[in-house]
Amino acid sequence: MTRHCLAVVVLVALTCSLARLARTANPDGVHPDPAAGGAHHILVLPDAVEWHDAPPSMPRGAKVAVLEGDPAKPGFFAMRAKMPDGYRIGPHWHPGVERVTVLSGTFNLGNGEKFDKSAARAMPAGTYSSMQPGMKHFGWAEGETIIQVATEGPWGITYVDPNDDPRNGK
Secondary structure: OHHHHHHHHHHHHHHHHHHHHHHHOOOOOOOEOHHHOOOOOEOOOHHHOOOEEOOOOOOOOOEEEEEEOOOOOOEEEEEEEEEOOOOEEEEEEOOOOEEEEEEEEEEEEEEOOOOOHHHEEEEEOOOEEEEOOOOOEEEEEEEEEEEEEEEEEOOOOEEOOHHHOHHHOO
């Protein structure tokens, strides 16, 4: 009887461990780092980032990669956006805090309801910006630019001028 109980305990523990590992594996092929000793640790090397076309809420031409979490759901997420030279995002706002770090290139960021290059500030690689919910802003890339957004979801974007919203078929 003791031998059977021990076998059941070992089987349950193994099943729970495998289920936990499966839940923490990122569907994009990024898995917890085994060197972390079983702790939740996500390691994404630059050559493992899987870029996909940006969602329809962003102008065409950008690529995005979700590194952790789900931007469409409540909770923490980290994603990157890769924009070609000259890529432009019209004045818009977000329902939550937007926290952006420029990883490469230069992202120009301006505040306000009108796209006004003279009102923008150049953000070279290494720059960090945090904008409160509802803050209206716009931007464009100089050279290929990669930014990282690491914040709480759900993420959303509302354009000040509906004509700037790519979901409206413009």
